[in-house]
Amino acid sequence: MFHIKENNTIKYITSDIFDDGNFIHAFSTRISGNDKNFALMDKSNPQDIHIKENRQKFCSIFNIDPKSLVIPEQTHSSNIKIIKDNIPQLQNTDGIIITTPGITGMLFFADCTPVILYSKRHKTYALIHAGWKGTAASISAKAVRIMKSELNINPSEIKAAIGACISKCCFEINEDIKEKLNNSLNKDCSQTIFYEKNKKIFADLKAINKLQLEEEGIKDIDIMEYCSVCQNDLFFSYRKENSTAKRHAILAQMK
Numbered sequence: 001m002f003h004i005k006e007n008n009t010i011k012y013i014t015s016d017i018f019d020d021g022n023f024i025h026a027f028s029t030r031i032s033g034n035d036k037n038f039a040l041m042d043k044s045n046p047q048d049i050h051i052k053e054n055r056q057k058f059c060s061i062f063n064i065d066p067k068s069l070v071i072p073e074q075t076h077s078s079n080i081k082i083i084k085d086n087i088p089q090l091q092n093t094d095g096i097i098i099t100t101p102g103i104t105g106m107l108f109f110a111d112c113t114p115v116i117l118y119s120k121r122h123k124t125y126a127l128i129h130a131g132w133k134g135t136a137a138s139i140s141a142k143a144v145r146i147m148k149s150e151l152n153i154n155p156s157e158i159k160a161a162i163g164a165c166i167s168k169c170c171f172e173i174n175e176d177i178k179e180k181l182n183n184s185l186n187k188d189c190s191q192t193i194f195y196e197k198n199k200k201i202f203a204d205l206k207a208i209n210k211l212q213l214e215e216e217g218i219k220d221i222d223i224m225e226y227c228s229v230c231q232n233d234l235f236f237s238y239r240k241e242n243s244t245a246k247r248h249a250i251l252a253q254m255k
């Protein structure tokens with residue numbers, strides 16, 4: 001179950017599925033007081049002083065030092081890096097798996113699907129950027145497979161939270177993308193992940209990522225109902241806002 005909270009004028013959302021006071025995690029919204037332009041990233045103006053301020057403000061809610069932020073360069077790939085004590089090169093990276101307390105992962109979104117994975121026993125978490133391309137390349141399933149093969153984590157011990165994204169009500173796709181998304185799963189689930197409305201096809205990215213995680217053995221999955229297009233007052237939407245460069249974020253850290 002998700003809870004909307006407000007602190008330091010920032011609205012953010014957490015899931016109670018992780019049930020561990022030592023695991024900090026949050027899905028930001030775009031809301032900061034009356035400032036409707038609260039963004040944690042603006043690709044059109046990355047040096048914008050407000051972006052730095054917003055990140056500091058967001059981090060301060062959780063007593064996180066912004067210097068501990070680890071931010072990969074997202075490219076809609078399915079590349080995933082494991083971060084232990086040393087931070088590797090993070091170009092062309094859309095998933096990070098962090099095993100070290102004190103390292104804060106942050107990823108950015110506007111319509112793409114945010115996924116957080118966490119194993120309390122193994123003190124390991126993953127942050128995933130799953131847009132349609134990453135989802136089609138099974139990035140969520142791949143993250144679980146890496147946690148299993150490289151870190152010996154049994155998927156039944158991993159819990160997952162899937163955040164707001166462009167949802168089945170609004171994510172219109174073509175036949176080509178439909179086929180790619182369907183192929184990201186081992187079984188044919190087209191009856192439950194695609195919808196037709198007025199001869200248009202819509203895809204449920206959250207359901208596809210959930211099924212990928214389930215196919216890998218994850219049982220506890222929390223899914224946020226919000227759609228970034230329908231709830232555009234709460235989230236940035238690349239489609240609805242004419243390819244906006246602004247992004248909301250997810251953040252996580254183990255104490």
Ligand SMILES: [Zn+2]
Pocket residue numbers: 166167168169170171227228229230231
């Ligand atoms: Zn919608």
